[in-house]
Amino acid sequence: MKKGYFGQFGGQFIPETLVTPLRELEREFSRAWSDRAFRTELDHYLKTYAGRPTLLYYAGKLTKKFGGAKIYLKREDLCHTGSHKLNNTLGQVLLARRLGKKRVIAETGAGQHGVATATAAALFGLACDVYMGEEDVHRQALNVFRMELMGARVIPVKSGSRTLKDAINEAMRDWVTNVKDTFYAIGSVMGPHPYPLMVRDFQSVIGKEARKQILRAEGKLPKFLLACVGGGSNSMGLFHPFYNDKEVKFIGLEAAGAATLSRGSLGVLHGMRTYLLQDKHGQVASTHTISAGLDYPGVGPEHSFYKDSGRAQYLPITDQQALAAFKTLSELEGIIPALESAHALAYLPVIAPKLRKSDIVIACLSGRGDKDVDSVQAALEKMKK
């Protein structure tokens, strides 16, 4: 495979100004990843600060309700800051420090990656600016306040569709301008090489733990892994360590209003060649879902590769299905999931009843839902009317 590519996907479609910092990043990441001191330090923070390993919880009542496979939840919602995003930002901010950068920038949709970046920046004493679409600033006000509490500056993005894709454009423009002292912490397995690979490696801790945990608990591997896909970092983090376990099937659940892999076509955006939602003229579409974290018209290139090679299957979930799953998990298990994660849970009623009672399904509960309660309340009331 060509360097920086997953099949025909990935690459570096970037302004010349970013070539030098991307080379530097690629070199430094590869050194750090094989440097025992770096790995020990990262593991230390993952364990003592982020709270890893996160639990693999057997959801007995969900299992009973759907009457089929045993359902396990990988509890990334229990990770510090409330989602899997910190796995990646601890890694990237440690790298930023290693590179001598004084400032990190990030884009954020739901605000979870912004919060995780602000957290790591506070911990390691770096300045932090987070770009967030103006529309998301309104619908995720709680996360905006959390970032500000930790000393980050949240910059509302007023261009384009005012959501995640535009926040990424703005972060890229900042990076091109301040490339000398600024590190861009991308929040998903997307962007130009080496980001998709690097973020995947940082997030692989999810799947590595889950694999060990399920073998310990059940003595065998699951039949299915379920995870939501926006950019695709929690799903790739869960899937990748199971890549060679061919009997384990991967299902990525997309928001129906941003179903890049289910409905997209090949294109180039944000430095990568991948599937995109776009019109026939190559203009990128605006997406609409209740879940800000999945509101992205592109997807990580490795997912595009998984789709084409058939290693994973990707299916759309509607807002209604996600809301129903959000309620079910809250009522039955006493766990309020993030709306993003609810998309993965929404496939359980479809898949679990079709399987044997001895089969296992692991769903990634990528984040907790506190940030979403206002949107959910509003949506449920609207549905009543």
Place this chain on the structure above:
Amino acid sequence: MNRLDSTIASLRESGRKALVGYITAGYPDMDSTVEIAEIFAKNGVDIIELGIPFSDPMADGPAIQAASQYALDHGANLNKILDAVTRIRKRTDVPLIFMSYMNPLFQGGFERTVRAARARGVDGFIIPDLIPEEAGTFSDACRKHDASLIFLAAPNSSNERMEAIDRASNGFVYVVSLTGVTGSRDLLSRDLEKFLGRTRKHITLHPGFLGFGISTPEHVAQVKAHVDGVIVGSAFISIIRDAENVAERNARLIRLVKSLRSALDR
């Protein structure tokens, strides 16, 4: 040999410095694009860059972002821009370069895009999110259809990269004045001079034209000794945006073109 090659050759022969003018195609409408192209050609612009608007122009500053969005909102697309090129070609032989991002050029396939553009009279492409390492199929299509593919060099490009960019480019090399996005601003003279000194040493096969941030005759006077030409874009877009009416717009465009031209020729 396309029109760009001929123009570059004759600029070289006469020792004249090039003035490259950028406008976003379809901003505010296609008739204006055709009219402004003619104004540019008649008043001293040597090469015209036509921006194909893209929804996500990550290398552009606020002026060109807004112009692109406006053009898209009012229905601009590649087919309509190609029709505008046909109309421009009835009025002038000035070299026309498409400036766009990968995605709008990719739809329908690069080969088809390049062939169609050449057939209508486009001479080359500048693609700010394409580096030589990734150019493969696009570069092949350009070679096949005698279109010039122009790459960009940045202040943080190493000497070796500048040489590679020079080798990969056709026509000229687009020298980016600063790390940043397009748009008018003050130029940092000391860093820039050092950088331009490097481009002189390492970009030797093709002329180097300086763009990003150049908007006034003063800027031109400041840099012209170190470059073979200048590229001006956002300054024209601002005039188009701010003018009260077409007559005022055209008068101001002519005035700026002429003043840039005379600063270059002085």
